[in-house]
Amino acid sequence: MSLDPKRTIAELKELRALTCDEHGAQRVAFTPMWVMTRAWLREKLAGLPIETHVDAAGNFWATLRGESDQALLIGGHMDSVPNGGWLDGCLNVMAGVEVLRRINAQYGGKPPITIHLVDWADEEGARFGKSLFGSSACSGKLDMNEARKLKDKAGVSLPDALKGVGVDFERVKECGVELKHAAAYLELHIEQGPVLLDLDLPLGAVLGTFGVERHAITFFGQAAHSGSTPMNRRKDAFLAAGKMSQEIYRIAERNGGVCTIGSCTTKPGIVTSVVEECRITLDQRHLEVQGLARMLAEAKEASERFAVEGNVRVGWERLWQIEPRPFHPALIELCDAAIKETCGKSHRLPSGPLHDAAETSGAGVPTVMMFVQSLHGISHNKIEDTKEEHLELCVRAFDQLATKAMAWVMRL
């Protein structure tokens, strides 16, 4: 039985019919719809000589035992945000199912190394506001004290919700054992941005997930009457904040990352007064620790310079941070090669959003991701889509990558 990418597309459409309504995909983690989705996934795997189990964090594993315990992992997530896209997460899993079928057929049920397909639990974090739950439990990086306190909108705690699906919160990190023999981790995903669309390329090799520095920056000036205060006497908090709007583009360009000012609020915020206090949020992302640190330092330096220029004060408050998770150089090469062999041209790009692959990489498992073009460059939305020919190409290229990665693991 050879690889059949059209079957993957048909299965994805079947899943869409089952789990999407007119607003989009509704496979939110730990809900009845998500439980049903997992049952559907088990059906699709029936007939393969595999073992399945759910680990201590609720992640679902399908294992095709090989001659060696050394394992190649293929991962994805069946959960979605509310009103999500039809491909985000499940494309990864269903392509993995097809690759598993091909490997099983090729090696008569006993490949040289072990193959695991994993459906991570609650990648999206839609209900509790904390993404990568299952994979961060597995990597050991989950902050237990923070997670223990998480509640959904109805006031249900994460530990209580987990109990409902048979998971004991206090023991979730025990699933780290699953990575014991992991030699490589592969993940396919729809790009959640427009880079491949702009380049008119179907596929790209992902360099890693961005590290993030997220801050609130507040400029403190002085309220003053808009009519009676000469321009050179003003302590205008909005002037300093406004300068940041352009500066972040220079910082991003100089350092090769991205920077976003997502919100701006002003006090007193009335038409007849110079702005006394202006608060902006700054989100900075970079693939390298040093690059991220440099972008942050440059933004701080610029904010202080603008504060001095405008005779105002500036204060910074960290909202969140995560370090960059660069993928494995050798696997990136293999991914690039698999793409080139499949469709002639590849492109290497970082991932802005986080993925479960960030956690496997953080746990020390050699990791790489492959992106397929998104038609509107948009995700977490029912209009998320990818051309069918690109879906076929991505299953083929991902399968090629699996072949190359198995060979690479065997040479280790």
Added chain:
Amino acid sequence: MSLDPKRTIAELKELRALTCDEHGAQRVAFTPMWVMTRAWLREKLAGLPIETHVDAAGNFWATLRGESDQALLIGGHMDSVPNGGWLDGCLNVMAGVEVLRRINAQYGGKPPITIHLVDWADEEGARFGKSLFGSSACSGKLDMNEARKLKDKAGVSLPDALKGVGVDFERVKECGVELKHAAAYLELHIEQGPVLLDLDLPLGAVLGTFGVERHAITFFGQAAHSGSTPMNRRKDAFLAAGKMSQEIYRIAERNGGVCTIGSCTTKPGIVTSVVEECRITLDQRHLEVQGLARMLAEAKEASERFAVEGNVRVGWERLWQIEPRPFHPALIELCDAAIKETCGKSHRLPSGPLHDAAETSGAGVPTVMMFVQSLHGISHNKIEDTKEEHLELCVRAFDQLATKAMAWVMRL
């Protein structure tokens, strides 16, 4: 009986004791405190051979009949904002009372021309959000349809509040007759900004009140993920708005006016998204019609340029406008001369805030104002203050100006 500026200061302190609490002055128009203030003012005028009356709009007039009907008007307002300063408005009236006493004494009760002292009703507009009520009724520029609908926070309409103090709203413009013989109008006021403070000068001659153009400017971009959207693909509404923050300083400097962005709001306004929609308010003020029009045109041009640069759209919405009210050149000269004779050095400056003088000027009455230094450059606040020596100087200089203006009127 010669001019006694110390008496003016003593009377202002007496008024402060009567009408200010720990939060500041509480002489809001049409309230019992304001009615009491007027009664106190009548007491201060007792003993002078004057006629008094309240006109159709509730303005209070004290008239010292002269040999000619040609009249010199001296104006101010006893009303304050809630928690206001102790000098704003009443300094003008009380200095006028002192000038009236001096003229009466000098001419034995019969000056060559008629002198009117006017206490305008509801200059501040604190209760109904519409300033210059009494003077705009007198100038004929009050918008009756707009004013008829005004309500205070308790839902009381302006017409009903006026009824309570004996004023028939539908007849307020009949007070225009008061200006029939008006040949000149003089007003003293505490500066509501820091210009004289910065120059270390006690007094200044006012060139006129600024015209105002007030707009909301909205930039329309596109929301996009802060991690997955390359910088050069963004349609960032905040970037365009931020550029305006600096541009308005260049526009103000080039044209000699003032520009203020007083508020900024962002949508969706979250840390992980490029700003889709950014709305700022722009307040522009200039002493000349052409200058104001140029500043507005330049701001529009700049906003459109920034929109094109950033691949966003821009929309403008006018919130309010008023034309500049330049004062009378000959009277500005006289004011300047009076100041120089009193304290050696003068300075000419425009007024950012509006004053009743804007209405007399708009009605065609030759008008000028004199400013006295404000210690903190701040008004509409209980910390508003002026050095006592400057208060004395302003009464003296204002009296000098009255003498010069009388002579000027007689030469007409």
